[in-house]
Amino acid sequence: MSELGPRARALIEATRSADDPTPAEAERVRGTIQARIAIGAGTVMASAAVVTTTGNAAAAPTVVAVATAAWVKVAAGVVVACAVATGAGVVAMSSSNGAGATRAASPASAVASARAASTPARGPSMAPVPVAAPVAALAPGDPPAAAIAPSAAIALPIVPVAPTPSAVPPRPQAAIAAFPTAATPRAATPVAATPTAPAGAAPTPTAFNAGATAATAPIALDSALDHEIALLSVARSELREGDPSGALTVLHDAAQRFPNGPLAEDRAAETVFALCALGRSSEARSEAARLLAEHPRSPHAAAVRESCGGPNGSPNP
Amino acid sequence: MTASHANDRPILQAAAGPNGGAQLGAAIPAIATDDAFDRIYRDHVRFVWRCVRRLGVDDSSVEDVVQDAFVVVHRRLGEFEGRSTTRTWLYGIVRRVVADHRRTRRRKPLHLVEHPHEETDVATTGDAHSDAERSEQVALMRRVLARLSDEKREVLVLADFEEMTMSEIAEATDTNPNTVASRLRAARREFEAALDDEMRVASCVEAAGTRRSRR
Numbered sequence A: 001m002s003e004l005g006p007r008a009r010a011l012i013e014a015t016r017s018a019d020d021p022t023p024a025e026a027e028r029v030r031g032t033i034q035a036r037i038a039i040g041a042g043t044v045m046a047s048a049a050v051v052t053t054t055g056n057a058a059a060a061p062t063v064v065a066v067a068t069a070a071w072v073k074v075a076a077g078v079v080v081a082c083a084v085a086t087g088a089g090v091v092a093m094s095s096s097n098g099a100g101a102t103r104a105a106s107p108a109s110a111v112a113s114a115r116a117a118s119t120p121a122r123g124p125s126m127a128p129v130p131v132a133a134p135v136a137a138l139a140p141g142d143p144p145a146a147a148i149a150p151s152a153a154i155a156l157p158i159v160p161v162a163p164t165p166s167a168v169p170p171r172p173q174a175a176i177a178a179f180p181t182a183a184t185p186r187a188a189t190p191v192a193a194t195p196t197a198p199a200g201a202a203p204t205p206t207a208f209n210a211g212a213t214a215a216t217a218p219i220a221l222d223s224a225l226d227h228e229i230a231l232l233s234v235a236r237s238e239l240r241e242g243d244p245s246g247a248l249t250v251l252h253d254a255a256q257r258f259p260n261g262p263l264a265e266d267r268a269a270e271t272v273f274a275l276c277a278l279g280r281s282s283e284a285r286s287e288a289a290r291l292l293a294e295h296p297r298s299p300h301a302a303a304v305r306e307s308c309g310g311p312n313g314s315p316n317p
Numbered sequence B: 001m002t003a004s005h006a007n008d009r010p011i012l013q014a015a016a017g018p019n020g021g022a023q024l025g026a027a028i029p030a031i032a033t034d035d036a037f038d039r040i041y042r043d044h045v046r047f048v049w050r051c052v053r054r055l056g057v058d059d060s061s062v063e064d065v066v067q068d069a070f071v072v073v074h075r076r077l078g079e080f081e082g083r084s085t086t087r088t089w090l091y092g093i094v095r096r097v098v099a100d101h102r103r104t105r106r107r108k109p110l111h112l113v114e115h116p117h118e119e120t121d122v123a124t125t126g127d128a129h130s131d132a133e134r135s136e137q138v139a140l141m142r143r144v145l146a147r148l149s150d151e152k153r154e155v156l157v158l159a160d161f162e163e164m165t166m167s168e169i170a171e172a173t174d175t176n177p178n179t180v181a182s183r184l185r186a187a188r189r190e191f192e193a194a195l196d197d198e199m200r201v202a203s204c205v206e207a208a209g210t211r212r213s214r215r
Helices: A006-015 A023-055 A070-087 A107-116 A174-178 A224-240 A244-257 A264-277 A281-294 A301-306 B002-016 B034-054 B059-079 B086-105 B128-146 B150-161 B166-172 B177-214
Strands: A155-157 A218-220
Touching: A006 B128, A006 B150, A006 B177, A023 B034, A023 B059, A224 A244, A224 A264, A224 B059, A244 A264, A264 A281, A264 A301, A281 A301, B034 B059, B034 B086, B034 B150, B059 B086, B086 B166, B128 B150, B128 B177, B150 B166, B150 B177, B166 B177
Parallel strands: none
Antiparallel strands: A155 A218
C-alpha cells in the first residue's frame, strides 16, 4: 500500500479533529435526537393500539377510530406517544385484549383503556402500571383523510400527565424537556393514573383532557425520516396483529414515498415476511433474493433466509 | 456497551421479524436501549460528526444529518450483533443517511461544492498566529478533500483520518477489500496531487500579493 508523503500526513495529523462538534453542538443534537426518538418509539407502541382501534371502527365513534389511512394511524400514534413519553416515561404495551375497551370512545380513553387492559410486567423494567394519558385528538371533527397531508409537518399538542415522583418540571420546549433524561429512572417511574373512563360513558373526542393542567406545546413531526420510521412501524404492527395485507399496503406506500430511504432494506425484509404470511411465497422469494443480493450483510439476512422467501425457508411459514 | 447491549438484543429482535414481533412489538426498545444508545452517542458522536462533514455535507445540514443518522442507529441498535465494530456499523448507517440526504436535496456532487475558505469552526488556542495557521490548514484540508471523488474521499477519510483498517473499511462501505485497497491507492495519489496543486496556487497568490504590495 502506497503511503502518503510527509506533507500530506502532517496536514491530516494537524486537522484530524477539526471537524469534531463542539460539546455544545453535540449536546444540542442529543436533545433533539431524544425528542425524536420519543416520538418514534411511541409511534410504534401506539400504532398497535390504533390498529386495534380501527378493528372496531364501526363501534368507536372517534376521529381516530374511523380512520383507516395509514397516515392518520401514524399521526394518532404519535399523539399517544407524546402523551406517554411526556407524562410518564413509561411505555405500557397495548394488546389485542384492549379491543373491547376501545369501544369506550375518544382516542384518549380508547388508548388508555387498551393499555390498562394489557398484560402488565412484561419484563424486569416494565412496572405494572396502569397508564391513562390525556391525549389530544387530532382536529376533532375534521375528516380523517384530510387531517394530514403526507408531507406536511404534523403539529401535536402535548399534555403531560399528572405529577409523578420524578416528574420533570415543564420547560418551554416541552417535548425535549419532558423526555426523561439519562439520570431519570424512567423505567420504574410510577405513573399517576387518571381513571379510565368507563365504557359507555363515551366522552366526546375533545382536544384535551380536562384533568391536564400543564402547558401544552406543539411538536413537529417534520422529518422525512420520522415519517419513514412511522410507516415502517405501522407495517410491523399490522403484520404482528395478523394483517399482512394491511402491512403490505403500508410498505408499498412507504416504498413509493421513500424509494431510497435509509430504511428501504428494513422495508424489504418486512415485505418478505408479509408475503410469506399471505402464502405468496414466489413473490417472497423474488423479494428476498433482491434484498439478499443488494444487502448480503443485512441484519435481516438471517431472518429472511429462514423465511419462506429464503433458500433455507420452508414453503409454509 | 457489550454487556447491556447483549441484554437488549432479544427484546429488539422481537421487533425485527414477524415471529418475535408477535410477543412484544417494538415499543420497548425506547427504554431498553437507552443506556446502550447513550453510550454509543457519547463515544461516537464525534466520529459520526466528522464523517458527515468530511463526506461533504454542507455546514447548514450537518446537524440534521447527524440527527437522522442517530435516529436510525437507535432504531437498529438491536440489529447490531457485534459482527462488526461499532464504528464500521455506524459508518454503514452514516453513509446511507448522507446518500439519502444528497438525493433528497438534489445536491451538487461533492467535488463541486465549494468549501468556504474562511469558515472553519476550529477551536481557538488563544494564540492568534497559530489559530490563523490552523484555520488555514483546515481550509486547505477541506479544499484538497473536496477535489476527490466521493468514493475516493470516503476511503481516504476512513483510512488516513479515522485510521480504520482495510477490512474495516471494506465492511463499513460494503465493498470488496481489493477494491478498497486499489481505491485507497488512487485516493492517496490524488490527495497528494491535489495538495501540490493547492500549495502551488497558494504560493502564486502569495507571490502576487507580495508583488502588489511592493508597487
